[in-house]
Amino acid sequence: xxxxIRITVRLFALMADRAGQREIPLSLRTSRPTVADAxxxxxxxxxxxxxxxxxxxxxxxxxxxxxxxxxxxxxLAIIPPVSGG
Amino acid sequence: MDSIRLQNQPLDVVxxxxxxxxxxxxxxxxxxGTTRAESGGGGGGDTNSGGxxxxxxxxxxxxxxxxxxxxxxLLAHARSTWPITRAIIWHRLGRVAIxxxxxxxxxxxxxxxxxxxxxxYLIDELKKxxxxxxxxxxxxxxxxxxxx
Numbered sequence: 429x430x431x432x433i434r435i436t437v438r439l440f441a442l443m444a445d446r447a448g449q450r451e452i453p454l455s456l457r458t459s460r461p462t463v464a465d466a467x468x469x470x471x472x473x474x475x476x477x478x479x480x481x482x483x484x485x486x487x488x489x490x491x492x493x494x495x496x497x498x499x500x501x502x503x504l505a506i507i508p509p510v511s512g513g
Numbered sequence: 514m515d516s517i518r519l520q521n522q523p524l525d526v527v528x529x530x531x532x533x534x535x536x537x538x539x540x541x542x543x544x545x546g547t548t549r550a551e552s553g554g555g556g557g558g559d560t561n562s563g564g565x566x567x568x569x570x571x572x573x574x575x576x577x578x579x580x581x582x583x584x585x586x587l588l589a590h591a592r593s594t595w596p597i598t599r600a601i602i603w604h605r606l607g608r609v610a611i612x613x614x615x616x617x618x619x620x621x622x623x624x625x626x627x628x629x630x631x632x633x634y635l636i637d638e639l640k641k642x643x644x645x646x647x648x649x650x651x652x653x654x655x656x657x658x659x660x661x
Contacts, residue, residue: 512616
């Protein structure tokens, strides 16, 4: 067994309001975990988080996809549809 | 020379123009996005009290380090496309009242046509990719834009 990978999930706006948290530490025990694995764990922990159409993902402050691999210490942000300007 | 920032204070138009003014420029383009009065409300249909809820203000939140990084990327792309001499992108965070500005983009170029194009590109792309969110504060409720 390899040791778990620890990451931080960042939530914003509606998602943070509904989860009642903005930063969620996650431990991932799957070997070579991806963003999709982290999202599955997140859904188990917070099944009620809304997931608006068009929600994007960012890894260490750059847009990414669900297939991206994770490493220890990564910051995964869930980016609901933006509305700046 | 470029200035990109997120700020709680009101946007200073005079300072922005001064910051992008330079001898090589033949035109300055400045865009201000302002908070527009609206009715509609965050609750569902309020038909009995006569008068729809009014929008009071917007509350802006950002994923700050990534928002700044994305704004720098947009400006770098704009610089690779148009001959921008100086540029500013300032965005408000926190409470922005009706009539106040939430975003200021100012840039100078040698010629006016390219300054219009570059400014339009920056505001259009910022609205698509920069992680900033607005919450609408109505007289009766508050709701995130994505809840519409």
